[in-house]
Amino acid sequence: MAAWLKDQRGSTLIQFILLLPVFLIVVLGAVEVWKVLAVKQSLHAGTYQATRYLTLYNELGSNAETDAFNLIRTALLNNGLVADAVQRGEPLNLRVVYYDRFGRQVEPGPTILDCDEPFTVRATLSMPWITIVPWLSSIRVTIGDEHQGHVECGR
C-alpha cells in the first residue's frame, strides 16, 4: 500500500484525467455559446426584415403589426435549432414591442406614426431551451435585438 502510494509512475495519466472534465466543459460550452449566437443572428435578421416591412408597409387599417411579428417569428423558425426545439414542444416566447422616437411604446400604424417618423422595433426572445452552466443552476437565456427605421412615404 505504502509502496503503491509512493509510486510516481503514471502521473501524466492522473494529470490527463484531472484535465479531461475541464476540456469537456470548454468544448461543450463552446457549442452552447455557438447555439445562442446562431439564434441571435436569426433574431437580428428577422428584426431587420420587420423594420423594413413597417418602413414601407404602413397602411391604414392594415395588420402591419401581425405581419411584422410573423416576419420575426418565421426568421427564427427558419433556424434549424429553433425549429427543432419547437417541434419538441418547447414554447417560442417571442415578444415584439415598438417605440416612437421619444421612447414611448406605440402600436405601429399610421394612426400614431406619421410620414418620416422614426420608430424602433425591439424583439425579445426567451430561448426555447435551457442552458446548463456548471456550478450554477440552469438558466433560460434571453436575447434581444433592436432596430430603428422610419416611415417612408415616397416623394
Added chain:
Amino acid sequence: MMTWWRKWLRDQRGAVDLIQFALILPIMILIIFGSYEIWRLVSVKQSLYAGTYQAARYISLNYLIEGPAVQTVADAMIVQELTNNALLSGDTGLQSIEYTPEGLAGLRPYQFFRIRTTLRLPWPVIIPFLPTRPSITLVEQQTSYIEAGPTRSLPTPTPTP
C-alpha cells in the same frame, strides 16, 4: 573512440521533452486539421446564406415586374454565389432550391414567400475514430416579402382659403 553521431544518440538531454512532443503531435495535427474542416464548412454555409439572401432580395424587388420568371434569375444567383466560393468551384453540391408558394405563383404586394436551399458538401468529412464518412447537408431557409415601395402617400394639403 566514439563517432559524433553515436555520442548524439546516447545523449539523453531533452529526451522527456522530445517524447512529450511526440505524444502531443497527433493531437495537435487533429486540432489543426479539424479547425480547417470546420472553417470549410462555415465558409460554404456563408456562401449558401449569401446566395439565398441575394435571391430573396431579387424576388422581393422584381417579382411585380417579371412575375414568376424571377425564379430563373434567383436560381442562377444562388449557383453563381456558390461557384464564387473557391471550395465549391468544381461541384457545388447544390441539391435543391424550393420556393413557397410553389412556383411563386400569384404573389401580391407585401405577401410573404420562402426560399429553402439544400446543399450537400461535395467532399466527405473525416471524423477521427469514426469508421463512416458522413456527408453533411446544409440547409438555408429565408422568408421575405414582395416589396412594392411605400404604400402610404403624403397627406393631401388642405387648401388655405
